[in-house]
Amino acid sequence: MTKKAAVFLDRDGTINEQMGYINHISRFILLPGVGKAIARLNRQNIAVVVVTNQSGLARGYFPETLLEEVHRKMISELAADNAHLDGLYVCPHHPEAKQEKFRVQCDCRKPGTGLLEQAAAELQLDLSHSFMVGDRWSDIKCGAAVGAQSILVLTGYGRGDQLYTGPTQKIQPRYIATDLNAAVDWILQQTG
Numbered sequence: 183m184t185k186k187a188a189v190f191l192d193r194d195g196t197i198n199e200q201m202g203y204i205n206h207i208s209r210f211i212l213l214p215g216v217g218k219a220i221a222r223l224n225r226q227n228i229a230v231v232v233v234t235n236q237s238g239l240a241r242g243y244f245p246e247t248l249l250e251e252v253h254r255k256m257i258s259e260l261a262a263d264n265a266h267l268d269g270l271y272v273c274p275h276h277p278e279a280k281q282e283k284f285r286v287q288c289d290c291r292k293p294g295t296g297l298l299e300q301a302a303a304e305l306q307l308d309l310s311h312s313f314m315v316g317d318r319w320s321d322i323k324c325g326a327a328v329g330a331q332s333i334l335v336l337t338g339y340g341r342g343d344q345l346y347t348g349p350t351q352k353i354q355p356r357y358i359a360t361d362l363n364a365a366v367d368w369i370l371q372q373t374g
Contacts, residue, residue, distance in 0.1 A: 183306055184306075185302075185306050185307055185308035186227070186228070186229055186306065186307060186308060187228055187229070187307070187308055187311040187312050187313075187373065188228065188229035188230070188231050188268070188301070188302075188305070188307040188308075188309075188312040188313070189223055189228055189229070189230050189231070189312065189313045189315060189366075189369060190231050190232075190233050190298055190301070190312060190313065190314045190315065190325065190330065191220075191230065191231070191232050191233070191315050191316070191362070192232075192233065192234060192292075192314075192315065192316030192317060192318065192321045193232050193234035193256075194234065194317075194338060195316070195317035195318070195335075195337055195338015195339050195340065196213075196315055196316050196317050196321075196335055196337060196338060196362060197212065197213060197216050197232065197256065197362070198210055198211055198212050198213060198216075198256065199211040199212075199213060199338075200317065200337070200338035200339055203238035203243045203244065204238070204244070204248075204252055205238065205243050205244040205248070206244075206248075207248065207251055207252060207255060210252045210255055210256065212256070212259050212260075213337055213361065213362065214361075215361065215362065215363045216260070216265075216362050216363075217259065217260045217262060217263025217264075217265045218263050218265070218363070219265075219361075219362045219363040219365075219366040220260055220263070220265035220266075220267070220362075220366075221263050221264045221265035222366050222370065223366060223369070223370075224264075224265055224266055226370065226373065228369075228373065229268040229269070229305060229307055230265075230266070230267050230268055231267065231268055231269035231270070231271065231301045231305065231307075232256075232267055232269070232270045232271065233271045233273075233292065233297040233298060233301065233314075233324075234270075234271070234272055234273070235273045235291050235292050235320070236249060236272050236273065236274050237274075237275075237276040237279075237291075239272075239274045239284065240274055240275055240276035240278075240279035240280070240281070240284035240285070241276060241278065241279060241280060242279075242280035242281065246274075249272070249274075253270060257270075268305060269301050269304070269305055271290075271297040271300060271301050272297075273288060273290040273291045273292070273294075273296070273297060275287075275288040275290065275291055276291070292316075292318075292320040292321060292323075292324040293319075293320040293321075293323035293324045293327065294324065295324055295327045295328050298312075298314070298324065298325075298328050298330070299328065302328075309328040309329055309330055310328075310329040310330070312325075312328075312330040312331075313325070313330055313331050313332070313333060313365075313369050313372075314326075314328075314330045314331070314332045314333070315332075315333045315335060315359075315362065315365050316332075316333075316334070316335065317334065317335050317336075317337055317338030317339045317340035317343065318338075318339050318340075318343055319334075319343050319347045319348065319351055319353075321334075322334055322351075322353060322354070322355045323351075323353050326353045331356040331357070331372070332353075332355045332356055333355055333356060333357045333358070333359055333365045333368065333369070334348075334355040334357075334358045334359070335358075335359050335360070335361055335362055335364075335365055336358065336359070336360050336361070337360075337361050337362070344358065
């Protein structure tokens with residue numbers, strides 16, 4: 183079976199507004215144009231996979247049921263633009279977790295690569311021909327670590343990370359985009 187390229191997307195700050203912990207369904211607000219951007223990738227048969235750290239779950243700021251509700255809302259709002267996700271992978275861990283089951287040192291918390299590796303194995307994805315899009319340097323490092331091309335979006339924490347974190351980092355994004363739509367423009371040029 184031939185492995186396919188994927189676009190891995192961070193969630194908070196890349197797909198939806200970054201507002202700290204989404205501890206109520208009303209705080210989940212899709213960024214403008216995200217559904218249409220993902221639909222463009224879908225039409226090109228490029229797998230779209232969300233990979234998200236959710237330490238708020240580990241810290242007890244919200245229950246698993248709310249995280250599931252947020253993801254149902256995200257999937258529904260994307261579907262309104264004829265967009266779909268091929269996968270959704272969550273790291274619920276944090277060293278300071280309230281619940282012991284989440285208080286583990288894992289390899290899935292970005293910049294760890296566990297979520298991407300799990301998705302690649304389960305969905306038959308070629309990481310070396312894939313892209314990682316996010317608004318934090320942890321996303322950039324994660325993508326680079328698996329051989330994917332990393333893209334920093336300037337939504338969410340992106341502008342601040344570009345200004346204050348980026349200059350001190352050895353690993354740099356392959357591309358910097360104003361938002362997910364601009365990132366998809368660049369990805370489609372690369373895969374053209």
